[in-house]
Amino acid sequence: MNGFNEEAKILAVIFDLDGTLLDTERATxxxxxxxxxxxxxxxxxxxxxxxxxxxxxxxxxxxxxxxxxxxxxxxxxxxxxxxxxxxxxAEAKALPGANRLIKHLRKNGVPMALASNSLREYVDGKISHHEGWKESFSVILGSDQVKAGKPAPYLFEEAAKKLGVDAVNCLVIEDSLVGVKAANAAKMKVVAVPSRSETDCHGLANIVLHSLLEFQPELWGLPPFDDWVDKTLPIEPIRLNGLYVTGSLLETTENATLSLPDQVAGLYFGWSKFDPDRNFKILVSINFEFPSVTSKRIHVWFIDANSDHKSKQHMQIHLVGYIRAWDNKDLTSTESEKVEEYKSIARASLDLPSFPCFLQKSFARVTL
Structure with a gap:
């Protein structure tokens, strides 16, 4: 399905909350x-x-x-x-790209609403732990404020009414099939960033993304992001423990992959730390196998050093930058020219002040 359409300019964005902006599933x-x-x-x-x-x-x-x-x-x-x-x-973290998107739309004066199947008091409780969120949304709705929640269209229709924007001029961002169906029923455009096995969103949403970091406002006639540094994007750090490396192989424990939200697939870079104090620049791909979104694959390439460890060693990861969306056709081999190209991009970025170096405080020892 297509994105932006001149006949129906997007004037407002309506977000779901749980699984779309907030990683409540892992926190709870x-x-x-x-x-x-x-x-x-x-x-x-x-x-x-x-x-x-x-x-x-x-x-x-x-x-x-x-x-x-x-x-x-x-x-x-x-x-x-x-x-x-x-x-x-209080432990629920914003999903990758959520704070960035909220701040960008607010800065550019794009009206925003929250429309959740949670009760309104629960919505308020969840967002109270995130600075600036309550002030960023002109409208906040829970399912108890309409006659029926999703997949009925009432939440989105009421949000549009309170925003003073026609339904055809609203863009919905959702993670679940019932949310996408509700947006369709409300005759709104919808971007899906699916959670878990919600891959039924394919074919029903206008666009399906792996992460909010992939979202391109300009496709919807909205102001484009201006925060890219050359070919890379500084991100809120993503930290991952429970990983082990032997030679050039990366092993992940079940808890390590479970600690990652579903909406984090992509190509990243940052730092790795080995015991006792060995830090390396790394390129990391995180991939989810559709239709089983819970099947995660993580691959690490060392940018400036070969990881030739004879024994299994614990590794911690601190991702600080994003390069691109994941594409299964790319990076199929460690010998790929693409890998070397992305290593070069990551190496240059990690030497810039926009991308923080490894911080000892960021790696409190937690074994998952």
Missing amino acids: RGVLNEFLARYGKEVDKEKQEKRRLGMTQKETAAVTVQDYQLPITPDQFIKEITPLYRERW
Whole structure:
């Protein structure tokens, strides 16, 4: 599907929150297991995998109570589990590119709205931990403020109404199938940045991205970003532990890949640290295999040094720059000319003040 269309100029952007701007899924991982343990139950992965993102709180509660045969009502479930989630919201990080996009649109006077299937009070609680977010959105809506949440169009229609913009002039940014369906029902353009197995968004969204870092405002008639430094983009640092290197091979633990949000695929560069104090410039590709977005592949190339380690060594990664979106057709071999080209680009950028050097404080020892 196409992006910008002169007949329907984009005048406002409407965001989903969880999984689109905020990585609440990883921050709250384990909450359900902790709750179920109170009733002598354990999480059933098969039951959880059947769930779809975008369900309302009441829908989730009813399904969970039924699936696990809990001796409580859905309302009691909500009352008991909500405090556990609230404690974790403070730990939820902005997804890659989220702060950048919000600040860019605000700076250029583009009206923005938040439209979430969460209750309004939960939306306020989540964004309260992120400086400038509340002030950046002219409209903030929860599913309890309309007669039905997504996939019904009401949240997006109400957001457009409050923004004073026609639906055809709104762009929605979503991560879930129900959100994309809601945007379609509201007759709005939609960009999908899918979470987990939400690859059904393909064919329904105007554009599907792996990360908000791939978003190009100019495709929608919006002001382009002006923060690229030559061919690279400074980013909020992405830190990753639980990696090991033997020779030139990178090994990742399950927890290491689980610690990465789904919307982080791309080609990056930054620094690696070995024990005790060996720091190297690195080029890193992070790839997700569709249709299983949870299947992550991480590849590291050392820019200025060969990693010829005889024994397995723990490695920490600190990514500070972004080069491009991931393309499965590229970088299929460590001998590729493309790899050398990107190494050169990363090497030049890491010598610039725009890209911070390795910081000891950034690598508090955490083994995932």
